[in-house]
Amino acid sequence: MSEAIFTLDATVRSDLGKGASRRLRREDKLPGIIYGGEEAPVSITLAHNKVFQASEFEAFYSHVLTLNVDGQSVEVLVKDMQRHPFKPKIMHVDFQRVVAGHKVHTNVPLHFINEDSSAAIKAGGVAEHHATEVEVTCLPAALPEFIEVDMANVELGQTLHLSDLALPEGVSSVELAKDDESHDLAVVTVKAPKGAASDESEEATEE
Template structure:
């Protein structure tokens, strides 16, 4: 399941638009919008410090939060955010209201375990990660922290497909028309040879005849 939920405090904004957003930032806050669940959008202003650490702390887009707006608590899921391209501080955040039966599409990170138990990797093979994240459709209350790939027994040339991953109930990949690859174990030029005895070299003849040259 997803990370522990958290709570943020926000102020409602009466005005929207670029000018209003700039004014919010000058006051040390971050403009944001809450939308969805068949309700009108709600413009808010969040604490810069709070939202900065949440965004950069990991799991921001997969963790449900509660936002207190003037005493009214709203359950939300962060859907998107914008960062300053130079200074990396938050410029704007979009939140989706989470109702009782809300389902969402969300990118979930892929974690790999037991690399040391992969014969292919132990012999010098390389784990080639095709997808660091996979997009899933699932209930908002059942977003996985990550999907875990066990590399135990993985050999050179093996491919790991989505069909090999055990998913929680209600969690389905958005790409449903093919069994896509998540990672492969590929060979490398520095691979260690398998530990098998090399055949003994045949003894060379005592006197080898020179081949005759045809004229």
């Protein structure tokens, strides 16, 4: 994957307001903001096509990015992105500063692996995904691009929860840190094949 999607050029903008943002968009530029840390928020302008291309990659949302703001490098995470309701266009993007030695909170995508080789799936089971990402906290250097959910040994009718995930060293689940069973959210369930329950009922009736 090209490192270009993790590095973007930006300039500080002083012309603020809805009218200014509309003018920027007409020029194929993207308004944004950097906030967090001990510094004041900074309004910035980026090249829309560069950000749009980068946004097509999943890792863009869970990777520490580098913004070159008027020659100064700032490490950030994407915290919010506003898109046009029907056009392929980004309207605004929020970045949060990453401070060395300070933990970050962000969502990391889940990658479900070994579904095709799972005995339960081969037997006709259907994997029902309850989550596509998980909120984690960790130091910036430990932030994973994704977390794998291994389906190889999941049985029919079984549900994997957050506590079943193998998180990388130094990474913890924000939900599980709340120390409440209700926060051990379901991630994926392998449901029995359609008709299996009714077939069993019919067999019991015949007996």
